[in-house]
Amino acid sequence: MARVSVEYQDHIARVTLTRGDKMNALDDAMVEAILAAGAEVAASKARAVVLAGEGKSFCAGLDMASFARMGSVDPEAWLMERSHDDANRMQEVCLTWRRVPVPVIAALHGAVYGGGLQMALGADIRIAAPDAKLAVMEMKWGLVPDMGGMALLPRLVRSDVLRLLTYTATSIPAAQAEAWGLVTEIAGDPLARALELAAQIAGQSPAAIRAAKRLIAVAESAGREEVLLAESREQVGVLGKPEQMEVVMAQMQGRKPEFS
Numbered sequence: 001m002a003r004v005s006v007e008y009q010d011h012i013a014r015v016t017l018t019r020g021d022k023m024n025a026l027d028d029a030m031v032e033a034i035l036a037a038g039a040e041v042a043a044s045k046a047r048a049v050v051l052a053g054e055g056k057s058f059c060a061g062l063d064m065a066s067f068a069r070m071g072s073v074d075p076e077a078w079l080m081e082r083s084h085d086d087a088n089r090m091q092e093v094c095l096t097w098r099r100v101p102v103p104v105i106a107a108l109h110g111a112v113y114g115g116g117l118q119m120a121l122g123a124d125i126r127i128a129a130p131d132a133k134l135a136v137m138e139m140k141w142g143l144v145p146d147m148g149g150m151a152l153l154p155r156l157v158r159s160d161v162l163r164l165l166t167y168t169a170t171s172i173p174a175a176q177a178e179a180w181g182l183v184t185e186i187a188g189d190p191l192a193r194a195l196e197l198a199a200q201i202a203g204q205s206p207a208a209i210r211a212a213k214r215l216i217a218v219a220e221s222a223g224r225e226e227v228l229l230a231e232s233r234e235q236v237g238v239l240g241k242p243e244q245m246e247v248v249m250a251q252m253q254g255r256k257p258e259f260s
Helices: 028-043 064-068 075-079 093-097 115-121 149-156 159-168 173-178 190-202 206-221 224-238 242-253
Strands: 004-011 012-017 048-053 104-108 111-113 125-128 134-136
Touching: 004 028, 004 190, 012 028, 012 190, 048 190, 075 093, 093 149, 104 159, 104 190, 115 149, 125 173, 125 190, 125 206, 149 159, 149 206, 173 224, 206 224
Parallel strands: 012 048, 048 104, 104 125, 111 134
Antiparallel strands: 004 012
């Protein structure tokens, strides 16, 4: 049974976790399907991506069978290999969405726990349903977060909030997650809102959107000198080019820009 579906419409890639009967819990097949989907949309001509889950939850984290198998593997052999640039296979479940060159919007509902939360953190924007519950769940199993979340969480929440969530494995409602910075906004229908935002983004200059995502990644991690150089470099890449001139003409003529 397929674990993930990928559909394209109006320059938007819709990536859907399809293991709804298991709350989209992560098993080996799901991990492989997520990595394949990330690689596919990264290589596509999509201008925005919406990441969602079928059924009652976005993703409840690792499934129980995966936990059971942990006792039979060599942790160092499993986790220390850098199989995806700077990440291992499990970390890439989160980071693949940061490597996608266009914005990724996650639509969250139900349980968003452990690996599911870390996968959502890889998105550029997170829209949550009022009933969504989020948790850094690993401590419940005597583990630490290790699927890429710790590369991203310190940029989103205060240190004390990060420590509380990590140390206690507390599940928090969407409203608290929004207040603490884990969630961008709350919507009654997060998928519809995510698709609305994706359509808005897909209507912008594709070159400028990709440049903006690259620039933001630099701005989040580099020093002032490198960021200023990156600003100039990315602007040189779009200024006066056909897409940018089309945007200018469309603004002057009161119409929507058209891109090939």
